Amino acid sequence: MDVIISIFKSLFYTFFPRKCLFCDSILAENETKICSRCQKLYPYPDSYAKEEFFAPLLPYISDICVMGWYSQTKKAIKEFKFNENLNYGRQLARLLNEKLARQEWINDIDYIIPVPLHKRKLRKRGFNQSEYISKLIAKRFDKKIMVDNLVRLVYNKxxxxxxxxxxxxxxRGIFNVKNHSLLENKTVLLVDDVITTCxxxxxxxxxxxxxxxxKIYIACLATDRQII
Ligand SMILES: [Zn+2]
Known part of the structure; x- marks a missing residue:
């Protein structure tokens, strides 16, 4: 039976080859979702979090967890964000979760807070990509998500x-917390999709x-800190 299944599988994949989520190259039999070349490249070294690029954030945050480089994940993130291709969203969140699981502080988080979209932008786009990622992080680590306390007051192009x-x-000044007392003495994880300038x-x-x-931590899918 196993032999029949494996013959069927290889026949199926000959006609419908599985492709790498990031670079579109055809996957080998032992690879899942991401090719081994991209597997080697995507992890973002934690040491970069202490670099100059993140300097504007350092006075406020305890740590930052970045999944990958924007140059490499661009296609997947665009598919997810602008075409609402949730399969890409799920895979990107899975990789970010793998990395978050290695951070000791993940257990201390009280609330996961997505960077909010303005309600007009939300109506236009249909969904908030950072909220989608936040929900998958909350599910994976059994955490609460807070979506309506931090709000965006101004609609930007x-x-x-x-x-x-x-x-x-x-x-400048476009975000507002409606009820600060809900966040007193809390540890939060602020989630954004791509950090371009901080x-x-x-x-x-x-x-x-x-x-x-x-206490604030940040998680994001990618930064364009370095072009590979
Ligand atoms: Zn690849």
């Missing part, structure tokens, strides 16, 4: 093409730290 200074200017997440942090004795 897409930041694509804006300079670093413009990005910082565009997000402007959005640092602005979220500036608002979150107004809650007394809050």
């Amino acid at each position: 897409d930041q694509h093409g804006s300079s670093q200074e413009e990005r910082y200017e565009n997000v 402007s959005t997440v640092s602005e979220c942090c500036k608002e979150l730290v107004k809650s007394e004795n809050i």
Whole structure:
């Protein structure tokens, strides 16, 4: 029976080859979802979290967990974010969860908070990609998610093409925590999909730290800190 199944499988994959989620190359039989070349490349070294790129965040956060490089995960993230291809979303979250599971602090998290979209943007796009990832993190680690306390007050156009200074200017003061007492003495994990300049997440942090004795960690799918 096993032989028949394996013959059927290899015949099936000859006609419908499985492809790597990141680079589209055809997967070998012993590979699942991601080819071995990408497996070697995607993990983002934890040491980078202490680098200059994240300097604007360091006054506010305890640590940051980044899954991969944007240059490598771009196709998968675009499919997920703009085409709402949730299969990509699930795989990206699975890889981020693998990495989060290795962080000692993951057990201390009280709330997982996605970077919010403005409600007009949410209506336009149909879903908040960071909230989708947050739900999968919450499920994996049995944590609570908080979606309606940190809100975005101002509708921004897409930041694509804006300079670093413009990005910082565009997000200044646009986030608000409705009820700071819910976050007093809590440890939270702020989740974003891609960190390009730190402007959005640092602005979220500036608002979150107004809650007394809050501790903030950040998780994201990718940063464009380095092009491979
Ligand atoms: Zn690959």
